[in-house]
Amino acid sequence: MEKVIEIVSLTKKYKNGRGIEDICLDIYQGDIFGFLGPNGAGKTTAMKIMTGLIRPDRGDVRIFGHSITEAYELAMAEVGCVIEIADSYPFLTAYENLKQQARYYPGIDNRRIDEVLELTGMLKYKKEKPKKFSLGMKQRLGLAAAILSRPKVLILDEPLNGLDVEGMIDVRNMIKHMAEQERTTFFISSHLIHDVELTCNQIGVIYNGKMLNVDTTENILKNYATLENYFVSEVEQNGRV
Template sequence: METILEAQGVSKRFGNGRGIGQISLTVNAGDIVGLFGQNGAGKTTMLKAVTGLCRPDEGTIRLFGFDLNTHFEQAMTRVGCVIEAADAYDYMTGKQNLRQAARYYPDVPASRIEEVLEMTGLAPYQNERAKHYSLGMKQRLALAAALLPEPRLVILDEPTNGLDIEGMVELRGTIARLAREEGIAFLISSHMLSHLEPIVTTVGILHRGDLIRFGRRFELVPPDVTLEDYYLEAIQSGKGEDVHERTAG
């Protein structure tokens, strides 16, 4: 199985003491990795480190075999991401927003815009202005923009925030289908485990900046235990097992 992302001993501390410490994880093609933790646990910091938006104090991050520090451009070529907010130009149509986003990537053909509109279920609404989109549609538009460069890894930060039930179901379905049919790997942060429980294949739990559990869901979580109950048990235990040896391999 193709290894997409390898992080080893990644640490980043800020002046207020928050951040992440000694995070190690692996993401393979087709994985849907849920990175769970309360607000301030370090989820967004880890995603920013993986995308080069902040530089770790220590540790290494390799994407597709390329070191992020020394070969940033090669490492990020096949990565799409939405960090912190699903922004769109309200006065533009969905299709116009994607044309604008395509300008940030080299050689994105017009046919690719049509493809991602179909992938995300937005084709029927492509000529509507984004100001008329629901929050769920805007999340799918952001996902469509992340898919423009034909990524092998898509990174999403709290993508279900504020979505209604229908929006969550549609977004989950899109992610699961892309992972299954296209082999795209997803690294998704959330503090709402139930939102992603139906689709995650790999579970990571961050607590106060430490990755206290990480591994294949079927290896970590008993079939009769919900992700929420497993998460609470992990947090209450204070520390997990030897997570550095249990990567998603």
């Protein structure tokens, strides 16, 4: 199996003592990796480094073998991402927003724009403007923009935030479909244990900026019955030191 993301000794400390310390991870093609941890555990910090938004104090991230710190454009060439809030132009329609984005990528035609709107359940709102959208609809539009260029890797920070039950199911199905059919690799952060359990096939627990453990969802459920039991057990053993 091809190694797609390699995270080596990733460290970033803020003045308040928060941040991440010595995170190491390997993620392979077609994996849906769940980065699970409470708010403030360091998930967004790690993902901002992975997408080049902030620089690490030390360590590196390689995507398809390219270093994010030394060869940023090569590393990010096949990556789509949504970090924190999905941004859009409030006075353009959903369709026009994606049309605008399509200019950055060769070979994205109007049919592809309709296709990603359909995939994210936004086709019926294509002529509406995001300034009137709920948080969940903005999130769906952000996901549509992230998958527009058919990236091989998607880095999604809390992608189910603000979605209603129907939205969560839609997005979960979309993620699974892309991983199975297109061999897209996902790196997804969440503090929603149930969603990670239902969506991801690999799970890493982060707590107070440190990786506690990485295992397959299958193993975890076999040994602990639920992801919640596993999370509590990991934190009890390793986290509160």
